Amino acid sequence: MKPIFVRGISHQFRLTLAIILSVVLFIANDRLEPVRQSLSSVLSPLQYLANVPGVMLDWTAEAFATRNMLAAQNKVLMDQQLLMSERLQRFEHLRQENERLRALLGSPVHMDSRKVVAEVMEVASDPFRQLVVLNHGERTGVYVGQPVVDAKGVVGQVVEVSELTSRVLLVSDTSHGIPVRVTRNDVRAIANGTGDIDEIELRHVAKSTDIVAGDLLVTSGLGDRFPEGYPVARVMSVSRDDGQSYAVINAQPLAALDRIRYVLLIWPDEVDDIPVMPILPDANEPAENSILPAEQTTTDIPVIDAPLDASNAENQSTQEVSQ
Amino acid sequence: MSAHIANGRFVVWVTLFIGMMFQIMPLPHIVAAWRPDWLLMVMIYWAVALPHRYSILTAWVLGVMLDVLLGATLGVRGLAFALTIYIVVLHFQRLRNFPRWQQTISVSVFVCIYHLVIYWTEFAIVGGTPFNTDMFLPAFSSIIIWWWIFWFLRNIRRRYKVR
Numbered sequence: 001m002k003p004i005f006v007r008g009i010s011h012q013f014r015l016t017l018a019i020i021l022s023v024v025l026f027i028a029n030d031r032l033e034p035v036r037q038s039l040s041s042v043l044s045p046l047q048y049l050a051n052v053p054g055v056m057l058d059w060t061a062e063a064f065a066t067r068n069m070l071a072a073q074n075k076v077l078m079d080q081q082l083l084m085s086e087r088l089q090r091f092e093h094l095r096q097e098n099e100r101l102r103a104l105l106g107s108p109v110h111m112d113s114r115k116v117v118a119e120v121m122e123v124a125s126d127p128f129r130q131l132v133v134l135n136h137g138e139r140t141g142v143y144v145g146q147p148v149v150d151a152k153g154v155v156g157q158v159v160e161v162s163e164l165t166s167r168v169l170l171v172s173d174t175s176h177g178i179p180v181r182v183t184r185n186d187v188r189a190i191a192n193g194t195g196d197i198d199e200i201e202l203r204h205v206a207k208s209t210d211i212v213a214g215d216l217l218v219t220s221g222l223g224d225r226f227p228e229g230y231p232v233a234r235v236m237s238v239s240r241d242d243g244q245s246y247a248v249i250n251a252q253p254l255a256a257l258d259r260i261r262y263v264l265l266i267w268p269d270e271v272d273d274i275p276v277m278p279i280l281p282d283a284n285e286p287a288e289n290s291i292l293p294a295e296q297t298t299t300d301i302p303v304i305d306a307p308l309d310a311s312n313a314e315n316q317s318t319q320e321v322s323q
Numbered sequence: 324m325s326a327h328i329a330n331g332r333f334v335v336w337v338t339l340f341i342g343m344m345f346q347i348m349p350l351p352h353i354v355a356a357w358r359p360d361w362l363l364m365v366m367i368y369w370a371v372a373l374p375h376r377y378s379i380l381t382a383w384v385l386g387v388m389l390d391v392l393l394g395a396t397l398g399v400r401g402l403a404f405a406l407t408i409y410i411v412v413l414h415f416q417r418l419r420n421f422p423r424w425q426q427t428i429s430v431s432v433f434v435c436i437y438h439l440v441i442y443w444t445e446f447a448i449v450g451g452t453p454f455n456t457d458m459f460l461p462a463f464s465s466i467i468i469w470w471w472i473f474w475f476l477r478n479i480r481r482r483y484k485v486r
Contacts, residue, residue: 011378011379011412011413014379014380014405014409015379015406017379017380018382018383018401018402018409019405019406021383022383022401022402022405023398024398025387025397025398025401026396029396029397029398032397036397040391040392043388043392046344046347046392047347050347051349053348053349054349122349123347123348123392124347124349124350124355124358124393125394126393126395128395128442128445128449129394129395129449131394133394159394160394174449175449195453258352259352
């Protein structure tokens with residue numbers, strides 16, 4: 001069959017059409033989230049496919065690891081675990097004490113929230129933005145705005161979710177801001193990304209503010225997005241130039257943003273099955289007499305159990321979702 | 324040429340999707356800035372070989388897909404692809420008859436145009452992106468892969484009689 005348009009529509013017309021469509025997309029970008037989400041779900045197999053070489057490399061590295069290497073690694077991990085569990089014992093004691101004191105004061109008790117370990121998929125992202133792709137999506141319950149942390153500090157927040165993957169905006173992106181406070185003296189500020197992967201800055205801080213190099217910045221919990229108390233960055237330099245209206249403060253994110261591999265997705269509103277104490281309305285009552293299941297507050301049980309349970313529960317919840 | 328019924332449409336789309344996969348493939352941090360534009364190379368080849376079947380609008384659709392995959396503002400790469408391929412299809416006769424070295428130089432110029440358009444639109448929409456000559460590095464790496472892609476896709480086109 002002969003096509004109707006032998007020469008087709010003119011190139012100029014096609015180009016004009018493409019430009020108009022692009023401009024429409026630019027303008028409607030914010031409203032196209034559902035479209036983008038479904039497209040990205042359709043295209044995510046491509047991302048999994050592109051990730052295959054990296055996975056293969058990991059696999060070969062594992063398969064060819066010698067017995068000695070594994071033994072050495074095992075020893076390091078055992079040592080680390082011992083140190084950690086010792087620290088955890090002290091921490092557990094402090095946590096209970098803290099909760100009891102908070103309960104006495106009538107202030108809300110911190111709860112442990114649901115967490116899921118996610119892996120960063122090694123796929124390319126827009127070079128002008130600081131984004132990474134995670135291997136968990138809507139199916140795990142990931143939502144837009146969800147905080148993401150790693151072992152050292154805050155990584156960023158989820159900005160886009162598809163069925164099986166999600167995209168995280170790093171704290172170092174120019175469009176990212178995170179409310180922080182200085183641990184030393186509770187000074188509050190907002191840390192903005194600079195587009196440079198190992199630098200964030202505190203903007204609009206008065207020159208008289210007491211912030212010095214070396215201060216630790218943690219999330220302040222203001223803004224209701226990031227839970228309170230996660231470390232974000234360490235102040236590297238503070239310059240109080242007379243020519244500037246504000247102090248110029250640069251900080252370095254604690255999370256190794258350029259080589260993150262595993263991160264934690266946090267659900268601040270969902271309480272995990274980890275034993276927690278509810279809020280006590282009556283401040284006069286001692287914390288021990290609360291309505292809690294007894295074994296969770298008493299200190300007789302080995303404290304090590306709690307984190308073990310926690311990790312089990314976490315695994316279970318991940319498995320449940322993935323099935 | 325275009326009076327024939329299209330043949331091997333499937334093959335062309337497979338090559339384009341493979342190109343897209345390579346485009347988002349992980350690269351070590353050091354060479355990440357040198358990432359060649361695989362998808363653009365494949366698209367340029369098909370636009371030169373079959374300009375009446377795969378041209379501006381195909382390129383636009385691919386660009387939008389790439390935007391989705393990269394998490395960029397929708398339409399940025401769509402626009403850049405459409406503009407670049409427009410220049411390509413205007414000169415497809417010349418490009419076909421160019422000696423190989425001349426063809427290669429033109430392709431690297433197309434890559435530069437593509438990256439400039441992306442930079443400008445990102446600058447206009449998102450703003451605050453500093454100008455960095457690093458964005459022209461793919462022009463060099465694309466030259467190298469262009470030789471291979473041209474040879475490879477020409478074999479595919481002949482083998483599967485893509486029209």
